Amino acid sequence: xxxxxxxxxxxxxxxxxxxxxxxxxxxxxxxxxxxxxxxxxxxxxxxxxxxxxxxxxxxxxxxxxxxxxxxxxxxxxxxxxxxxxxxxxxxxxxxxxxxxxxxxxxxxxxxxxxx
Amino acid sequence: xxxxxxxxxxxxxxxxxxxxxxxxxxxxxxxxxxxxxxxxxxxxxxxxxxxxxxxxxxxxxxxxxxxxxxxxxxxxxxxxxxxxxxxxxxxxxxxxxxxxxxxxxxxxxxxxxx
Numbered sequence: 001x002x003x004x005x006x007x008x009x010x011x012x013x014x015x016x017x018x019x020x021x022x023x024x025x026x027x028x029x030x031x032x033x034x035x036x037x038x039x040x041x042x043x044x045x046x047x048x049x050x051x052x053x054x055x056x057x058x059x060x061x062x063x064x065x066x067x068x069x070x071x072x073x074x075x076x077x078x079x080x081x082x083x084x085x086x087x088x089x090x091x092x093x094x095x096x097x098x099x100x101x102x103x104x105x106x107x108x109x110x111x112x113x114x115x
Numbered sequence: 116x117x118x119x120x121x122x123x124x125x126x127x128x129x130x131x132x133x134x135x136x137x138x139x140x141x142x143x144x145x146x147x148x149x150x151x152x153x154x155x156x157x158x159x160x161x162x163x164x165x166x167x168x169x170x171x172x173x174x175x176x177x178x179x180x181x182x183x184x185x186x187x188x189x190x191x192x193x194x195x196x197x198x199x200x201x202x203x204x205x206x207x208x209x210x211x212x213x214x215x216x217x218x219x220x221x222x223x224x225x226x227x228x229x
Contacts, residue, residue: 004158033216040124042204042221043159090158101147101208104217106158 003027004107006091012113013081021076021110023091031094032074033104034058034066036087043090049074081114088112118142121205121220129228130197136190136223138205143218145207148181148188153202153222162203163190195227 004025013019023032034046035058045058047066055066063085065077078085089110094102122137138148146167151159165172165181165188172179178191192199202222209218 035219040221042119043219045216048216092158101145101149101164101217103149103161103164104151104159104206106160109156109158 004091004093004105006089006107006110008110009108010111012115014115015080015082017081019078019081019112021089021091021112023074023076023107025072025074025091025093025105025107027093027095027105028071029093029095029105030071031102032068033092033094034064034074034076035090035092036060036085037090037109038087046076078114081112083114086112086114119205119207119218119220121203121223123223124221125224125226127226127228128195130195132195134192134195134199134225134227136203136205136225138188138190138220140186140207143186143207143209144183145209147208148179149206149217150177150179150188150190151204151206151219153204159204159219192225197227197229200225200227 007022030051033048035043037043044060046064047058049055049068052068067075091107092104094104119140128134149164150162153159163179165179167183176193180189202224204222205220206217
């Protein structure tokens with residue numbers, strides 16, 4: 001979805017390196033999310049942010065940190081990458097919709113390989 | 116433990132037939148359930164949402180059912196086409212007490228052969 005962009009699209013790094021994945025959106029949504037996807041495990045939530053001043057841990061936040069620089073930008077950092085962080089990473093946005101389950105709009109993904 | 120399972124990792128069917136994908140969950144009581152489509156190398160795309168008080172929802176050739184007693188959702192594609200080949204993910208809201216706002220299944224890879 002061109003409304004949600006991720007950079008880089010592919011990245012190879014070495015164990016112990018710091019790496020940042022960036023996400024930008026033009027949908028005007030307040031809510032942004034970072035997921036990782038592994039074969040057989042589905043999408044798992046790492047962090048989410050409901051606005052610039054609100055950051056929350058998801059189910060698998062250990063080893064990751066995030067920064068919400070603006071409404072449109074949400075970056076994910078691996079402070080010291082390890083091989084089991086090799087995965088496909090997705091950024092997503094959603095619009096606050098009250099009591100209805102929010103539809104997620106996903107970026108194209110970043111494929112990360114940690115050697 | 117809480118789980119959401121999509122029973123078939125892969126499903127192959129003949130073009131023109133109806134594809135039926137299954138999503139089962141345990142120890143959740145979701146008020147909503149969603150289905151997404153994911154193509155290789157791309158992010159998931161939202162298809163349908165169904166509420167717990169809705170038995171069935173339709174959109175063109177797609178039909179979703181939601182049985183809260185069986186804790187199961189079925190996703191049907193009628194008159195299937197090769198262009199329907201993709202991975203389909205179900206997702207549910209786990210409730211306010213969960214650290215996650217939405218829980219995804221691992222997906223079913225659907226292949227439609229001509």
